[in-house]
Amino acid sequence: MRFAVFASGDGTVFESIALYAKRGVLRGAELVLLLSNRPSSGAVNRARALGIETEVVTTKRPDGTKKDRFEFEGEVIEVLRSYGVEFCFLAGWNKILDLVVDEYPYRIMNTHPSLLPAFAGLYGLDVHRAVLERGCKVTGCTIHFVDKGVDTGPIVLQRAVEVSDEDTVETLAEKVKALERRLAPMAIQLYRDGRVSLVERFGRLIARTDLSGGWLEEWLRRERELLGVDGEGT
């Protein structure tokens, strides 16, 4: 399976996915492209340093005017086609996609740094700020399929982390990122292995995620042996 990662920000989750692919933890899935909308983002720099094909599609034309949705997303789709991309993972991507979602129905996943449905619609540090302002004692991250809504698609994986009385926006962001760096490659492998299916119940699609039959143990073993990642902690 040929897949692309979309990133607008710092690119640490992207870098983790790249590392999992390079070390052979992630198998049967080839990271063929990093796509960004920001030419000088951390993600782009990391991709270049790692020798991963990088494409930048900005939302502005060379004359500084804003592209409309058809123009911007049309260019994205063209890039994806030219790389033969079959699956996309959004790792800190800050643009709403519509036509791309039509082109790749339930073949795009996103990582969101909260336990959805809580704190949907926010991005980056704003999520953690909102968590602290609400006084939550537990937060986490969510990997979900992208549909036409904002942070509404079927949830594939979620993990929780405790918020301590000493946490700041920054420390919380780092805790959650540590979870995302492990969950994102895992979600891609699950999809690649045909272990994520969609079931319709009460008018909604629910993702059925299957880690059974030794799948999880095998994944954790590869993480441990090839990356030295502890099987339990983060």
Add this chain to the structure above:
Amino acid sequence: MKHVRIAVMASRRGSNFRSILDHIRLGVLKGCEVAALVTNRAGCGAVKVAEEHGVPVLFRPVEGTPLNEWEKGLVDALRDLGVDLLVLAGWDWMVGGTLISQFRWRMMAIHPSLHPSFTGTLMRAEEVHRKVLESGVKVTGCTVYYVDSNVDTGPIIAQRAVEIGRDIYELFFRDPEAAVSELGRRVLLEEHLLLPKAIQLHVEGRIRLFETEHGTIAVPVYDEGWEEEWERRQSGYLKVRGLSSPRGVAQWPSS
């Protein structure tokens, strides 16, 4: 030091009420006592629990009395009993301004979801869990908070996460009601551990309240070793209940 006197308000099975009594009886929860059970349902499970444990029952039907009047009467009765803290554990009726103002930051409730997800006025636990499963989330939990309005918005004191594994969803696809009750059972086990902890924090005066532009936040202050000591004491409760030691926050996926 004077014991903090608690009144528990419950309308249903009373399993959280029982857990509070067990935690006190076993010496896990210290510095407090249960002065009364307040109920609006004559034959509910909570009343039986109170009778078994010799806890006085204030039976106060709510239907037919304006809420304000009903609450004024209750506040008087609670004052006579010297109640310092109100704990809503499966209370199925509205809470109004009188009770909220008289017991400001002295009234806590438990809710079977991770706030701010799946909140809403007067949702029964089964309805919450049904909504949770219909939404397809993989993590839910429970929240203890100070009641400051009639919806589930108050400052969060403590939360615990519960993983919803594949087994629950497979059951949900075959038999939704069975899955709702199984999830309810698992979350309830965590509620039984979380509510006494929140009460202990309150009793020890460890919960600091901060006013922010977004509202009030509750922040429990744990001294070094407090949580370890609490867990050590609570393991006594787990042993009596025949439970293995569950971890609230599942840090990593299991199948």
